Amino acid sequence: MINKIVDSYAAAVADIRDGAVVAVGGFGEVGMPTELLHALIEQGAKDLTVIANNAGVGHTGLAALMEAGRIRKIICSFPRSGGSVVFEKMYAAGKLELELVPQGTLAERLRAAGAGIPAFYTPTGVGTKLAHGKEVREIDGKEYVLERALPADVALIRVWQADRWGNATFMLSGRNFAHPMAMAARQTIAMAHGITELGTLDPDHVHLPGIFVHRVVALDAPDRRSHYP
Amino acid sequence: MINKIVDSYAAAVADIRDGAVVAVGGFGEVGMPTELLHALIEQGAKDLTVIANNAGVGHTGLAALMEAGRIRKIICSFPRSGGSVVFEKMYAAGKLELELVPQGTLAERLRAAGAGIPAFYTPTGVGTKLAHGKEVREIDGKEYVLERALPADVALIRVWQADRWGNATFMLSGRNFAHPMAMAARQTIAMAHGITELGTLDPDHVHLPGIFVHRVVALDAPDRRSHYP
Amino acid sequence: MTEPQPLSRKAMAARAAADIPEGWYVNLGIGMPTMVADYVPLEREVVFHSENGILGVGPAPAKGQENPWLVNAGKQPITLRPGASICHHADSFLMIRGGHLDLCILGAFEVAMNGDLANWATSENDTAPGVGGAMDLAAGAKRIWVLMEHTTKDGRPKLVRSCGYPLTAPRVVKRVYTNLAVLDVAGEGFVVREILDGLSFESLQARTDAPLSRAPDLRTLAAH
C-alpha cells in the first residue's frame, strides 16, 4: 500500500540535509507552510538555499528560519515587504546572499526544472540589470534572455486536502507557487489542512497529482508548532 | 456584458482565414471537435496548416477536412493509426506536407507559444533524425535540442461545460491537448457539451480560464452536423 | 496667475479607468493602479488579473468579511466576482508573459519618451530592491499604461528623455496618466492628449524633461 502520510512534522522534515535547496510555497502569508518551517528549525539543517517569493515577515516561519541562521542564500522576487525585518537586518549585515529573480521567471524556472527543460528564452528582463551576464539572443527579430531551470532538493508546501497517494487540492489563492515548486523538487513535503480517503478526490479536480508529492503531514499533527519560538 | 457564446457553428468558425494555422484538440476521437471541423468545411477556408496529435480517422472530422483538400500541412506526432485512410492516401500522393513532432515536444511547443517562450531546450529527440537541422547544445554535460514555440491562429476544442466568459471544464481524458492549444492560439473556439450560468463553475475547479477562450458554441447548436457529408 | 489644483489620486485612477473597455483582461500594479478597479463599474465587465493566480478579482470585501485565503498581489484581502478562476503561479505568469493580458497599469519612478520604464529600483546601489512581477508585466502585457504623479515630491520631472533609474523594460509604455495630463509615448517626446483645466502647455512642459507636443484634438483633463 502506498502511504505517503507521516504522523509528525518531525518525521516529515527528518531527512532534509545541510546545504539543501529548499523551495518554500506561499505568496506572502497565504499558502506559507509555517509549521513545516518551524519543524525544520527544530530539525537543525543549515546552510540552506531557500527559493521563495518573499523573504519572510515578522519573526515566524521563513523569517524564523532565517533568524536562526540556517539560510545561506535566498532566491526570490520580492524580499522586502511590510514586516521583512529579519531579512533587512541580515542582508544589510552581509549574512545572507540574495538572488533576485523576476516573479514570472521564478515560476517558469521552477516549472522548467519539473519539465526536464534545462533552459528557455524569455523577454522578461531583457535590457535590464537582471539580464547582466546572461546570454541574450535575437529570435525572429526580438531579443530574449536565456534563463536556467531552478531545481530544488525539497519543496515545503501547504495544501488543502491530500490523500495517502499524495494527491492534493488547494484553497483559492493558497495555490500560488506550491504547484511549480512541487514539480521542481526531488522531494515535496506537504502539510494538509485535511487528510482524505483515497478515492474521495474527484480525478478531474485534483490540483496537484500525487506523483509530485512525496510526504504528507496533517495540519494538526501532534507536534504542530505554529508560533516560534 | 462579456458574452463569448455564439448561436451557431457557422458563427463560431466564420472568420477563419485561408492559410490559417489551426490547432485541433483531441487524442484519437476523445475530445475531437468534430462538429467544428465540419463547420469549417462548410465555411470553406483552405490552405490550412493543422496541428493535431493524430491525422484523422475514417472520413469524418479531421479526415473529412483533409479529404476536402483544405489542409496543406499537418504537424502531428502520430499520423498513422487504425483508420487513418485519408491521411495515408493523400500523403502517399504527395498532397500533404507532414511535420512529425514527438508528442511531448508538440505539447510543450504549444505551451511555450502560450507562455511567451520563443524557444526551449529539451532532451527529447537528441541523437535521432528528428533533431536533424536543429541546434544541439550541451548544458551541464548533457545534450539538448532547441525547439521552437508553436503558435496557432486558431484552436478548435471540445469542452465539457463553459460559461459566457469562456471559462471551461473538461471531462476526463477529453482534456488532453485542448489546454495547451487554447494557450497557444490567438483565437480559441470551444464547442461545449453544456453552457452554464456565469458563477456556477467553482473558481478552484475551472480547468481552462476564459482568458484562453474567445468563442463558445453549444454542442446542440441548430446547425450541428456531426456526420459528414 | 495661480496654478490649478492637480488631480487627486482618486481622480487619476478614475481617469485611467474610463479608458478601459469592456471585455479587457487587465492587471493593476500595486499601489495607486490597484485603485483603478474601484472606478470601473461592475456592469462594464473588465476581468482583473492578479499575479498570484486570480482572474476575476472583485471589489474589496466588507470589514469582517475578509477571506484569509483570498488576497491580491499586494496581499490585500479581495473578493472574487462570478466568473472568476484560480490558477497556479506558473500559469498565472503564462497569462502575463504570453501576451494574454490586454492591459497592465503600473506605477513608475520614470518613463522615458521612447517608452522605457523604470519602476522597480531607485538606484543602481539600492540595497535589496524587490522586482516582483514588474518586469514580467512590463515585457508581457499587450499594452502598458503608467499611472503616476507628473513630478516627484520635490518637483523633479518623471517624464524624461532617458531614464536615470534602472530599467524595468525598454520601450514598453504606451500611455501615461498623471495628475496633470494624459500623454502618449511618441519616441521623440510625449504627445499631450489631455491637459489639466487651467494649466498652460508651457507650465506642463516646464515640469517635464522630455519634449511635449500637442495632440491634434488636445482636450481638457477632467475627473471622471
Next chain:
Amino acid sequence: MTEPQPLSRKAMAARAAADIPEGWYVNLGIGMPTMVADYVPLEREVVFHSENGILGVGPAPAKGQENPWLVNAGKQPITLRPGASICHHADSFLMIRGGHLDLCILGAFEVAMNGDLANWATSENDTAPGVGGAMDLAAGAKRIWVLMEHTTKDGRPKLVRSCGYPLTAPRVVKRVYTNLAVLDVAGEGFVVREILDGLSFESLQARTDAPLSRAPDLRTLAAH
C-alpha cells in the same frame, strides 16, 4: 535436442510485471507492454500513467461498461482506480520529460548493447512513421525497460551491436525482457540474468547479434 518453448506474450508481460515494486509510477507502451498491468495485482499499488493525461489507470472495463471519455494512449477503453487524477497533455508530458516516472516499459525493433533504442521507424525511408510519445518516454523516464520477442519473425536478432533502424533515443535502455531471456544492457554486450529453462547459452547467443555474458547469479527464466 529439441529447443524449449519460448515464453508466450502473456508470460513475458507477467515476467516484467514481477519486477515492478509497489509505489512506482510507470508508463506502459502501446501493445505488449500495456499487458504488463494485468499482471500487477491491485494490492501491490503501482501507479500507471498514460500519456493522454491519466495517472492511476485501472483494469480494462467490463464489456458494455466502457466510458467513451476514458481511453489510454492506445485509445483503448480503461478505468480509473481510486487515487487517479487527470491532467492536460503538457502536464502529462512534464511528468514524462521531467524524470518523474520511475519506469517506462516499451516495445522495440532493436536494442543495442550500449542501450540505444530503435522503436519508432523501421527504415530511414518509411513513408510516414508515427513517433507519438516514444522519444519523450525514452529520453525522460528514470528507467527504460524493453519488452520484445528475442528475434524478428524471420529469426533476425533484435539485440544488436548497433541499431540499423532509426534511433528513438541513444543509450537509454537498462533491461530487456524477451521470450527467451532477461538481459541487462552492459555497454560492450548484454548480461544474461535469466535464460529460458532448457535453452543453452550458446543457442541464446546464436540468436543475438551482440555478445552475451553470464550474470554471476544466472537463473532460469520461468513464467510468473
